[in-house]
Amino acid sequence: xxxxxxxxxxxxxxxxxxxxxxxxxxxxxxxxxxxxxxxxxxxxxxxxxxxxxxxxxxxxxxxxxxxxxxxxxxxxxxxxxxxxxxxxxxxxxxxxxxxxxxxxxxxxxxxxxxxxxxxxxxxxxxxxxxxxxxxxxxxxxxxxxxxxxxxxxxxxxxxxxxxxxxxxxxxxxxxxxxxxxxxxxxxxxxxxxxxxxxxxxxxxxxxxxxxxxxxxxxxxxxxxxxxxxxxxxxxxxxxxxxxxxxxxxxxxxxxxxxxxxxxxxxxxxxxxxxxxxxxxxxxxxxxxxxxxxxxxxxxxxxxxx
Numbered sequence: 329x330x331x332x333x334x335x336x337x338x339x340x341x342x343x344x345x346x347x348x349x350x351x352x353x354x355x356x357x358x359x360x361x362x363x364x365x366x367x368x369x370x371x372x373x374x375x376x377x378x379x380x381x382x383x384x385x386x387x388x389x390x391x392x393x394x395x396x397x398x399x400x401x402x403x404x405x406x407x408x409x410x411x412x413x414x415x416x417x418x419x420x421x422x423x424x425x426x427x428x429x430x431x432x433x434x435x436x437x438x439x440x441x442x443x444x445x446x447x448x449x450x451x452x453x454x455x456x457x458x459x460x461x462x463x464x465x466x467x468x469x470x471x472x473x474x475x476x477x478x479x480x481x482x483x484x485x486x487x488x489x490x491x492x493x494x495x496x497x498x499x500x501x502x503x504x505x506x507x508x509x510x511x512x513x514x515x516x517x518x519x520x521x522x523x524x525x526x527x528x529x530x531x532x533x534x535x536x537x538x539x540x541x542x543x544x545x546x547x548x549x550x551x552x553x554x555x556x557x558x559x560x561x562x563x564x565x566x567x568x569x570x571x572x573x574x575x576x577x578x579x580x581x582x583x584x585x586x587x588x589x590x591x592x593x594x595x596x597x598x599x600x601x602x603x604x605x606x607x608x609x610x611x612x613x614x615x616x617x618x619x620x621x622x623x624x625x626x627x628x629x630x631x632x633x
Contacts, residue, residue, distance in 0.1 A: 331398040353398035354391035355428035357472035370404040422544015431476035440487040467532040467541040
């Protein structure tokens with residue numbers, strides 16, 4: 329896992345790689361726009377003039393204010409030119425957000441007037457923009473909202489709007505994600521269909537990502553096959569989820585009320601004989617008779633081990 333390490337001497341940052349014993353870090357949640365800084369650009373030091381650099385700078389500085397030396401931003405901490413690394417990152421993404429000490433949500437389409445100092449007391453200046461934010465419409469931001477314990481929302485100009493806890497009512501009204509899930513209730517306690525419904529109004533740039541962005545939500549891992557299409561990807565997701573979590577299989581919604589057959593004859597004596605003979609060591613029983621005639625004979629077969 330690559331992290332951005334802040335440089336206290338020049339207010340900058342550099343990349344650091346960890347394979348184990350990952351230090352505490354902050355993580356950024358945002359929507360991609362034109363001008364994002366890539367891994368290659370960050371390494372080469374050529375992305376400082378791009379619009380996306382401001383978000384990276386915001387995350388690193390905010391983390392430093394919160395006493396965190398390291399940060400993670402998806403645009404520049406993943407080398408997406410390597411398919412194996414991209415696949416590993418997507419399958420690990422939920423856990424990375426889950427393990428983050430802080431998650432900063434950067435809302436590039438929410439702006440708070442500079443003269444507003446008490447932001448949370450003057451929600452009228454930004455609440456409508458918050459509810460309409462593109463961030464709530466993207467597939468990947470679903471796990472970024474659910475996974476971290478501490479999520480804080482910020483405007484484009486860096487003003488803190490509130491947290492997942494303080495704004496849970498507003499977040500629920502926009503997303504329809506149960507407050508229990510926002511508070512950390514195990515996702516396995518929600519049905520497959522319910523969790524799928526949380527993405528009903530969300531979109532992804534690549535069709536298959538509509539399924540891949542849910543891997544962590546269902547607690548499964550699976551290979552990425554870009555080109556398979558959204559329907560096939562979702563089908564694989566359901567199959568993988570059912571295989572790893574049998575309890576997530578859908579339950580019957582109703583029972584067909586078949587009328588009891590009044591001509592049915594309960595052969596209790598025969599069932600008792602079968603049960604008695606089969607209870608013997610290596611004992612087996614065979615029922616022989618013509619179906620529908622109500623007469624059977626019971627044969628016992630013994631096998632020697």
